[in-house]
Amino acid sequence: MTCQECELKLGMDQDASEHLASCEYCRALAEDLRLNAVALREMKIRPGIARWQWAMALNPLAPVIEMMRYLLLGRGEVHADQFLISSAIAAFLLLAGVMIFQRTERTFIDPV
Numbered sequence: 798m799t800c801q802e803c804e805l806k807l808g809m810d811q812d813a814s815e816h817l818a819s820c821e822y823c824r825a826l827a828e829d830l831r832l833n834a835v836a837l838r839e840m841k842i843r844p845g846i847a848r849w850q851w852a853m854a855l856n857p858l859a860p861v862i863e864m865m866r867y868l869l870l871g872r873g874e875v876h877a878d879q880f881l882i883s884s885a886i887a888a889f890l891l892l893a894g895v896m897i898f899q900r901t902e903r904t905f906i907d908p909v
Contacts, residue, residue, distance in 0.1 A: 857883040857890070 817823050853859050860879040867873035 854879060854882065855886065857887040859883065 817827060860875070860883045863873050863879070864875050867875050
């Protein structure tokens with residue numbers, strides 16, 4: 798639940814500092830957001846995970862997740878080659894799945 802007065806002022810690009818000074822709920826929310834931003838900035842990748850970066854790069858969804866991380870947190874690395882590799886892996890998995898399905902379709906579906 799949010800304070801409507803604060804939402805309206807921020808939506809119209811007005812300064813909400815006066816309201817923030819008088820509204821206890823908005824002050825608490827602003828402090829929570831500030832602390833969350835500090836905590837997110839302090840998060841570091843664990844050293845043991847760095848050696849598995851090559852394996853994570855083989856995951857077709859890894860570049861998408863990394864892009865969202867970059868957009869939401871402002872951290873992360875986005876490379877075009879990651880998207881190309883993940884697209885190639887996804888296309889290969891799709892083609893392999895279609896070929897396997899076509900080959901085994903007759904044996905695992907009940908005849909009608």
